[in-house]
Amino acid sequence: MTLNGVNPVSDSLPNGVKVSVVRCSDYSQGNVDKAVRQALALIGGIGGIIKRGHRVLVKPNMLSARNPERAVTTHPNLLRAVVEMLKEVGADPLIGDSPGGVNRDIAKFWEVCGYKEVSEITGAPLVNLERNLEEVEVPQGRVYKRLHLPQIALEVDALISLPKLKTHNLTLYTGAVKNLLGLIPGLGKSEFHKRCPQPGEFGEAVVDILAAVKPKLSIMDGVVAMEGNGPVSDDLRKIGLILASTDAVALDTTVQTIIGLKPFDVPTTAAAVKRGLGIGDLGRIEVVGERLEEVIVDDFRLPSNAVVRSIPKSILKLIARRVMVKPTVDKGKCSQCQSCLENCPVKAISLKDDYPRVDHRGCILCLCCYELCPQNAIQLRRSLLAKLWM
Numbered sequence: 284m285t286l287n288g289v290n291p292v293s294d295s296l297p298n299g300v301k302v303s304v305v306r307c308s309d310y311s312q313g314n315v316d317k318a319v320r321q322a323l324a325l326i327g328g329i330g331g332i333i334k335r336g337h338r339v340l341v342k343p344n345m346l347s348a349r350n351p352e353r354a355v356t357t358h359p360n361l362l363r364a365v366v367e368m369l370k371e372v373g374a375d376p377l378i379g380d381s382p383g384g385v386n387r388d389i390a391k392f393w394e395v396c397g398y399k400e401v402s403e404i405t406g407a408p409l410v411n412l413e414r415n416l417e418e419v420e421v422p423q424g425r426v427y428k429r430l431h432l433p434q435i436a437l438e439v440d441a442l443i444s445l446p447k448l449k450t451h452n453l454t455l456y457t458g459a460v461k462n463l464l465g466l467i468p469g470l471g472k473s474e475f476h477k478r479c480p481q482p483g484e485f486g487e488a489v490v491d492i493l494a495a496v497k498p499k500l501s502i503m504d505g506v507v508a509m510e511g512n513g514p515v516s517d518d519l520r521k522i523g524l525i526l527a528s529t530d531a532v533a534l535d536t537t538v539q540t541i542i543g544l545k546p547f548d549v550p551t552t553a554a555a556v557k558r559g560l561g562i563g564d565l566g567r568i569e570v571v572g573e574r575l576e577e578v579i580v581d582d583f584r585l586p587s588n589a590v591v592r593s594i595p596k597s598i599l600k601l602i603a604r605r606v607m608v609k610p611t612v613d614k615g616k617c618s619q620c621q622s623c624l625e626n627c628p629v630k631a632i633s634l635k636d637d638y639p640r641v642d643h644r645g646c647i648l649c650l651c652c653y654e655l656c657p658q659n660a661i662q663l664r665r666s667l668l669a670k671l672w673m
């Protein structure tokens with residue numbers, strides 16, 4: 284059987300890796316705990332990865348200050364399950380992430396996303412990844428030869444990535460590898476977009492982070508996913524899965540197969556595989572737990588731009604601006620906070636009659652404004668041609 288054009292031959296797995304796929308029907312703490320334990324047991328147990336006394340940085344996806352039901356961020360009950368397991372094996376877990384944007388109140392993010400409560404219950408401290416940066420060399424760096432990363436991420440014995448299963452209009456999907464962008468402090472993320480406006484080069488830049496700091500373990504929150512035009516859409520989709528692997532790229536490859544994307548459709552996966560930083564060949568991934576064929580979501584809605592990417596580049600050059608989605612401001616929802624103006628890396632947003640207005644000729648479609656608008660007032664509008672086409 285071929286899955287999304289990939290042949291899952293797993294009888295011989297030269298240098299293969301395991302990805303566990305476990306059902307989890309809801310976010311009740313009992314069910315999440317059980318699923319996380321099972322997912323880790325299937326890949327050899329947490330004891331094979333983390334040892335007593337290890338300091339471990341656990342990094343959820345804290346993209347914006349939205350409550351867990353919005354499915355924009357990693358659910359706090361997954362974070363709690365992982366932190367408690369780490370404590371059981373005698374490790375010393377810390378919780379850290381840096382959301383995008385400038386001039387924001389990080390304490391509010393911790394609270395709204397539910398991570399402050401996890402910290403209070405488990406005793407694992409919340410760490411601010413925006414302080415104490417260290418410049419490091421990036422092995423085989425393609426876009427960045429050197430990066431400024433949080434010292435704590437470089438010092439700990441292990442980094443654990445807890446991504447959320449979501450679509451993303453720029454990279455099509457945001458998973459275990461892209462979750463590492465949160466290690467770049469605040470506005471630095473916008474600089475990534477500014478320097479690398481095209482998805483391919485942006486993928487290479489994110490993979491530079493992977494090359495500098497490889498997570499020892501990734502556990503994905505795929506209980507309630509986001510489909511459509513993520514990463515902050517209202518299109519939630521119950522998938523009911525938790526997945527785990529020691530290889531972030533193999534985990535992403537497996538999830539992409541489940542939602543109908545080929546591994547090389549996603550720039551972070553393609554770049555990581557090219558550099559040998561993980562496995563993107565389903566034939567070398569041993570899927571354990573649920574059978575892959577049984578968890579495929581045939582009708583998962585991909586972002587509008589997924590269709591655009593399938594158009595040959597020569598044609599795309601001529602029509603791209605007519606078919607791509609465009610961020611626009613819904614004045615009825617806008618509170619005029621100007622956060623979008625401050626966070627646009629290419630200054631494509633200006634004020635007109637006291638409301639922000641996007642200059643679509645300058646916009647690089649990074650979606651920073653869309654991700655960071657506190658009122659959900661930035662909408663992704665499709666052109667007429669795109670509506671007819673998609």
Ligand code: SF4
Nearest residue numbers: 617618620621623656
């Ligand atoms: S669109 Fe959103 S971020 Fe921009 S000014 Fe309005 S509320 Fe603020």
Ligand code: SF4
Nearest residue numbers: 627646647649650652
């Ligand atoms: S307008 Fe929005 S999507 Fe376009 S470049 Fe600026 S922040 Fe990015």
